[in-house]
Amino acid sequence: MLTYCLNEYPSAHGFENGLRPQLTFICKAEGNEAAIPRVMHKHDERFELMFILAGTGIYNIDGRGYNVKRGDLLLFNAGVLHDENPHTSDDLLIFSCGVEQLKFEGLPLNYLTTRSQAAVMPSGHLYGEIRGIFEQIWQQVMSKKRYGAEIAHHLLSVLLLLCRNIWLENNPEYSSADSLLGQKIKTYIDNHYKDEIALKSITAALNMNQFYLAHVFKAWSGYSPKQYQTRRRIGEAQSLLLSTDLGVTEVANAVGYDNVNNFHRIFHNLVGIPPARYKKFWLTGHIKS
Structure with missing residues (x-):
């Protein structure tokens, strides 16, 4: 024993x-x-x-x-x-x-x-x-x-x-130059995701080459800066749909979309169902046609 x-x-x-x-x-x-x-x-x-x-x-x-x-x-x-x-x-x-x-x-x-x-x-x-x-x-x-x-x-x-x-x-810690740069780019987009962000505005703010910035961020995050901004907007929209009584148009405006049809299309492409059906799914647990 x-x-x-x-x-x-x-x-x-x-x-x-x-x-x-x-x-x-x-x-x-x-x-x-x-x-x-x-x-x-x-x-x-x-x-x-x-x-x-x-x-x-x-x-x-x-x-x-x-x-x-x-x-x-x-x-x-x-x-x-x-x-x-x-x-x-x-x-x-x-x-x-x-x-x-x-x-x-x-x-x-x-x-x-x-x-x-x-x-x-x-x-x-x-x-x-x-x-x-x-x-x-x-x-x-x-x-x-x-x-x-x-x-x-x-x-x-x-x-x-x-x-x-x-x-x-x-698990080792990750603190490479590219990782630190990726975080800087992410922070900039997080702070401005509701705005119309051009790649040149990010590069100007961080004082670096556009091609290098896009390459580093894509390799680090898996998304281009524009894709990340879009996902940031739609993620916030999902949270608003689940936690507030705002309508779809109000949610679209709140996350930076002036055109509700454009918001509806992008939301559907990323999530797989339209905004209103997404909210019903989380309320009922079932996707309804």
Whole structure:
């Protein structure tokens, strides 16, 4: 029989001041209907963790582009813009959860990593363990049994500590010149996305060559500056449709589109359904013709 004592291992700081993370939601997305893109958006009040059990997609987190696949873990720190575009497939299966009150020493509230670290990491040999924890959390929440919520909160703590270890042990920080430049371009577009931005206005503001700027940003983010601006606008439009009573024309104007027909066309192209149907989908859970 083998026995291991905890004091045989080096101690490590867990959650700061004993503050326990709180689960705000858990979501299980399955199949083709779950593949509706959620374009550029952020959550200021919470951290989110996503786990790809099956399927693939293209995600942009804090301006950096990622091609994700089965077994990948995705981190969305609070206040960080991200773009979710899972590929349509019958076997698509994704777990995600929202977390508040997450505090690790040396990091802002509701952050699991620094912003200079990659936001996507393969789970590797921990795939089965992480999948099992997500499934247990889902079962406890769905059962609505006594102590179910309490058990789910404790399981969440285990899950987050496992993920924190994965990032600390495997993930170098990225601070290359191109990465820093990509962030500068992103910040400029984020601050002016409602305006008509010409590439020359960005290059003038950052004092650099247009071709080089476009090349660096495309390689870093996966989008051209114009594509990023469009996704920023449509992502904000999605948020307004879900969180306000504004009509489609009002939403279009609020994100920088004077022509509602142009907004309608671009929204449909990116999201796959028109703005009004998108809002109904999130209210009812079903796409209606």
